[in-house]
Amino acid sequence: MLSVYEGFFSGGARIVHSDVVLGLVEGGQSHQVLSIHGEVRREATRQRMQDDACYRSLTAGGVGVTSLDRSAGLVDGSVAASVFSGPELAETARAMAGADVILSLKEQPLALLNQGGLPRRPVVVCLHRSDPENQGPALDELKAAIADGTVAACVCCAESTRDAYRAAGIPEDLLHVIPNGVDLLRFRPDPAVRIAFRAPLGIPADAPVIVFAARYATMKNVPLFLRAARAWLGREGGGHVLMCGAGMTDANPALWADIQVAFEGDLDVAERVHLLGVRHDMETVYAGSDVVALTSSSGEAAPLCLIEGMMCGAVPVTTDVGDSAAIVTGHGFVTPPDPGAIALAWSAAIAGRTDFAKTLDASRERFSRTRMIAAYADLLDRVDASYTGQVREELRPGLGGQEESGALGVLEVAEGDLGV
The missing domain is CATH 3.40.50.2000 (Glycogen Phosphorylase B;)
Structure with missing residues (x-):
């Protein structure tokens, strides 16, 4: 799995998502994280990726974290959010090529994942707000990714999230509610x-x-x-x-x-x-x-x-x-x-x-965090199985009636067909 973050900065969505990634790793899945920004300035605070608690917990848990090293909100500014250089796209393609499923932390990273020429992988978008209309161009990026067939599912952390995105035109069958959970051993009265x-x-x-x-x-x-x-x-x-x-x-x-x-x-x-x-x-x-x-x-x-x-x-x-x-x-x-x-x-x-x-x-x-992570694992397994089955069907005519044995063989052929 590959998770794509807009950046590492203070906020509940990043805390929840990073905890989910760590929980899935504990369950045996392999995960990597790609951050678009290496540092941001928000809420009158300069926040570097390497100083962030989520970054530290991910790397301590064995999750590889890389960055395109962009800066946002700083004095020196940055290029437009939807314009990416050749080296940035190459780094993204390398990260995506090693993944079966992509997780997008909220819809903002879709500006990157929607770029042409990147490997085709099913994307699960993790939604953590109830006001899609106030997310700038991110809602349009989400709709574009859905129209392109890239988005396989959207995880909504609340019923209000599902209701808001459904009202905004996101197909209901893509919206899955998985409520937030926390580590009950860590968060307890003392x-x-x-x-x-x-x-x-x-x-x-x-x-x-x-x-x-x-x-x-x-x-x-x-x-x-x-x-x-x-x-x-x-x-x-x-x-x-x-x-x-x-x-x-x-x-x-x-x-x-x-x-x-x-x-x-x-x-x-x-x-x-x-x-x-x-x-x-x-x-x-x-x-x-x-x-x-x-x-x-x-x-x-x-x-x-x-x-x-x-x-x-x-x-x-x-x-x-x-x-x-x-x-x-x-x-x-x-x-x-x-x-x-x-x-x-x-x-x-x-x-x-x-x-x-x-x-x-x-x-x-x-x-409970355990309940939350189990629900994420189940959804990701279903997305992966569905995508693997689709690739198998698409490749069957070209295999002369012989099926590849196992998902790995199918995905390797798929990567060759897609020019990865």
Whole structure:
């Protein structure tokens, strides 16, 4: 298998996909990853592939990762996203030639995979949003790849994703829902970790804590979260708020401007907002928190922060976007996009945390990484078997009535026919 990433940068989709790849490797499949960009600048943060936690976990797990070494969003700029050089296409062809099935992390890499002259391989597109119309030209690239017969299936991480892409004109028979899952051994409540995490931040063991794990992006509605935080902190004299993710640092002037507007210069209260940036120990952050909050206005499908936070014992409170309500129902609260209502829900979540813990514990298997990976493996096996069968049928007349024995022989002939 070959996975093609737009790049390595902070975000739930890359975390889920990288975990899927590692899980499939653990199950015996062979995987490689090709990244279009070697570094990007997003959310006021320069993010190099080699520094990324997903890159490190993949390479540590024996997955080979290569890159076309493009740069995006940097001062020196980059060429147009849909224009690729001869060497870039040659590198892509080499990577594809060794794969039976290609996984595209979201639809953006299809701008590369749709280029002429590349090997023909079935592509499974992994979709992780609920707003295809806001993905620029990516939706058109997806439709072009489907029309060309390249796309064999689309994995939707949520029902809302399937509904949105179906409404956008993607054939329903290509859309398969595989809900996100997490490592239940890693993401779990841990009282000792909770205390150890809080101490360096000066947060008392009994203080109520809200965590907001998101990159600094418009869809996350950071101003709404901050207004809710101002209302809640003003009422909860001993409360603390944590903000994690790309752009959630002192170095982001846009975030500081949002904080100044939301807190109206009340620096005493604002001091209880902790900007933690990108963390590679989110299980620790969640275990140290009481509530995991999400205030997104669009784009979300099955937010990973809600699932990870819940599994660590933090009660989820979210706006109604994507599948968030379905994930949270019975485990936390869904709120309107109103700061006062959100603040009240945070307080109610903290008050009911003990009762919610029983429900969360009973539903852990629903959010299991094992279940997710098994579903991916089954779909990929079916795609591979179907493609191998199609190649066999196409080649049969030219084989003089003699079938090649096994998929490997068929694919080797297919590569020769296709000029790979």
